[in-house]
Amino acid sequence: MPTWDVTSFGESMLRLSVPAGERLEAADSLRVETAGAESNVCAALAQLGWKTAWASRVPDNPLGRRIVNSLRELGVDTSLVAHVPGERLGLNFVEFSVPPRPTEVIYDRANSSAAAMSPDQLPWPDLLNTRLLHLTGITAALSESAFACVAEARKRAAEAGVPVSFDINYRSRLWSVESARDGLLRLAQQADMLFCKLDDAQLLFGVAGDHKQIVRRLAGLFGVPMVVMTCGAHGVYGLQGDEVEHVPARKVTILDRIGAGDAMSAGVLHGWLKGNFALGLRAGTTLAALALSQHGDMVRTHPAEFEALLDMSDTMIRR
DSSP states (O other): OOSEEEEEEOOOEEEEEEOTTOOGGGOSOOEEEEEOHHHHHHHHHHHTTOOEEEEOEEESSHHHHHHHHHHHHTTOBOTTOEEETTOOOOEEEEEOOOTTSOOEEEEEOTTOTTTTOOGGGSOHHHHTSEEEEEEEHHHHHHOHHHHHHHHHHHHHHHHHTOOEEEEOOOOTTTSOHHHHHHHHHHHSTTOSEEEEEHHHHHHHHOOOSSHHHHHHHHHHHHTOSEEEEEOGGGOEEEEETTEEEEEOOOOOOOSOOTTHHHHHHHHHHHHHHTTOHHHHHHHHHHHHHHHHTSSSSSOOOOHHHHHHHHHOOSOSOOO
16 A cells, blocks of 8 residues: 555745735735645645655755644655755735725745745655546646656556546746646646546636536546536536536534645645545535634644534534
8 A cells, every 4th residue: 555645745935914904015924834736735635644755855944844843733744845944935925905995915926935846856765656636727727847846746656556636726926827737737637537627627627508518528638537616605527437526515603714725635636636526625625624614724623623624514503
């Protein structure tokens, strides 16, 4: 059996945020948390009892150690992380807001240690010693060398027979629609599972139709056997084989939208690891709701709480 259930690599940053009603330009204090798509997924799965490992490059300083320590605390194996001296950690600043202003995310991640990762630096034998390798389009957008890492991961996983899940995860502040479309069509072709938001399917790939039609068209476009399409308040649509299933979103009071998509991915992978894709869709909506109801990118839970919520209706009375 492989050492790990899920492995991944990418960039984790420090997230510095102010609450709704405050402006970054006038802030005199900031809330500090760890943020990163791939590490968010690994952390959520680790809390559900799965063995996960995450690889990256972080500066050999207190900021880099803050990232690694926060992931290790939640059960992620961080032995594959390289600590490099003299480099910088990526940051992102979040200004939470209420209508009419949207929440703003400002990146300060150019030339970060993670963006400098290259294929010859990653621990491939360890990353491929897994039941599944999880990749995202965010890492591919960081730099040419990071894109090459994702492309090399796809190649090596195919050669080793390791299943790959790929989350499109488009970030308009990292690359253009045209660059993302071309790059992601190349990288995610024939993955074993594709994650894509409805908005990204329409914006990047011009896929039209009702929700079930769009899911089927994504499967055809990428040549993948499983597609998970998230639709915000309308829940999630999942295709496995010829069947498309819809699971409604859970009722939730939203405190923090950021990280809910990664929690959804983790829940779906939880079901996949158990050999039950339909369970994964329900687990995804449950973990996403938990993420929305908490502050921070990384959802925090434990198996007993998660299983109880998975089996509960949306009633708010528990006797």
